[in-house]
Amino acid sequence: MKKIILASQSPRRKELLALITEAFDVMPADIDETVTPGISPEDYVLRMSQQKAAHIFKEYPESLVIGCDTVVVLDGEILGKPVDHQEAKEMLQRYSDRTHEVLTGLTLLSKDKQITKLAQARVTFYPLDEAQIDAYVATNEPMDKAGAYGIQGGAAVFVKEIIGDYYAIVGFPVGLVNECLKSF
Numbered sequence: 001m002k003k004i005i006l007a008s009q010s011p012r013r014k015e016l017l018a019l020i021t022e023a024f025d026v027m028p029a030d031i032d033e034t035v036t037p038g039i040s041p042e043d044y045v046l047r048m049s050q051q052k053a054a055h056i057f058k059e060y061p062e063s064l065v066i067g068c069d070t071v072v073v074l075d076g077e078i079l080g081k082p083v084d085h086q087e088a089k090e091m092l093q094r095y096s097d098r099t100h101e102v103l104t105g106l107t108l109l110s111k112d113k114q115i116t117k118l119a120q121a122r123v124t125f126y127p128l129d130e131a132q133i134d135a136y137v138a139t140n141e142p143m144d145k146a147g148a149y150g151i152q153g154g155a156a157v158f159v160k161e162i163i164g165d166y167y168a169i170v171g172f173p174v175g176l177v178n179e180c181l182k183s184f
């Protein structure tokens, strides 16, 4: 088995990959995540996951590199990490009493093979009031997360229903990764 490198700075992704194997290194892939106008959310996360994996693979061509990218999609719009508390609040207000989608693109890349796949979930939130949103934003938890929330953290209480892969929401579809690894 080749050495596995997780092309990520996300502590969640590291924790979840550790459920599959302890034998991997972590290297953040600093790529340009600007959204190309007109790109579909699906193509965007797939492309970003490919670019993260390719960025590290260039330096370590003997390894198997894993890259992921996660966004929230609402009304066809791609929502990434909020730039400030105000934007986090506006994003959370938009989810209130509605269903949005979370997409995670996944790429596994080695010299012999590349697999790129999409994992997704539809998430319905309860109605959220302003005090609830303000208190959550004040914790800072939304700031490093796509879509301005962490389902595994304080936003757990906002969730009415999830259809799909819970781990696509957290940013690392661990079951899908495990399946893909079998073919390497």
Ligand SMILES: Cc1cn([C@H]2C[C@H](O)[C@@H](COP(=O)(O)OP(=O)(O)OP(=O)(O)O)O2)c(=O)[nH]c1=O
Pocket: 007, 008, 009, 010, 011, 012, 013, 028, 029, 052, 068, 069, 070, 071, 072, 102, 144, 145, 146, 147, 148, 149, 150, 151, 152, 169, 170, 171
């Ligand atoms: C919606 C949601 C996102 N997130 C996180 C997962 C990802 O870390 C982050 C999505 O941003 P990404 O840009 O996909 O990833 P990242 O910058 O954190 O890490 P890297 O690019 O180095 O791999 O949002 C949660 O932890 N919980 C959630 O419920």
